[in-house]
Amino acid sequence: MILFLTNLLLALAWMAMAGSAGWASFLMGFAVSYAVIAWLGSLIGQTGYTRKLPQAIGFVFFILWQLILSNLRVAYDVITPAANRSPAVIGVPLDVTTDAQITLLANLITLTPGTLSLDLSEDRKTLYIHAMFAEDREAFCREIKDGFERRVLELLR
Template sequence: MITTRFLSNLLLSFIWLAVTGTFSFVNFVFGFFLSFFLLWLISTNRSDNKYFYRGPKVIAFVFFFLYELIKANLQVAFDVVTPSYYMKPGIIKIPLTAESDLEITLLANLISLTPGTLSLDVSDDRKVLYVHAMYVNDKEEFIADIKNGFERKLLEILR
């Protein structure tokens, strides 16, 4: 159901491009949002339309991840170009709410994509993720950032 709605949204976006005659990225994005809104308007069963609730969450998650990525890049770059080191490395044990292999794998990969952090291992019972971090000023704050940031937002999309 989600796939057919997404494909319908893409098809309507390309029709928008053809009708307007302006083949630009901005026009495509406008057509995508316009068709998203139109598909939402004509949907009959609003309680079963996960596409319309997940779509905005995915977009918000992309912007959240880009913000975290830029912030981590700046922090590591600042530490590299300054003469003194601000690193306080450590291995943190993060309790997981994620249960499936997909959820755990995506979370571990998102953490590893962020500079200064690396997912090391998952416990045998899949309840704990071990993460190496370059900047661990406060262990509890670091765990809360991962749990309330990456994990919570990822699980909102996947569940």
């Protein structure tokens, strides 16, 4: 958190020295100060901040891509005369353990069209998901575990 605040302060200092108060100046200052912090971190050892920021950006792009794909799949199913759905309720075994990890995973699954998180088992090891397109249950579980869950674990560990 300290490095993030340092990055923000350096970006503001960049804006002051450049004499420009626009978003472009702020983003440029943020990028330059991030590069300096990353370089210094490589000299004294990798910091969590310089490792997590690229992961967070990649996570956001992954979620956006999944939203686009699932919206297209649901829209295609709605506009075609033949129903391509094969709905099912699937129990996905979980590797996530903390409340934050489970909540983020369940909300991301619910946010994606065509899927809905229904319930969490009493032992908190299985998340029950209603899937609109679940032709292959094993492939669906692999998709959740290798996609959403792996990235949530990378981001929050």
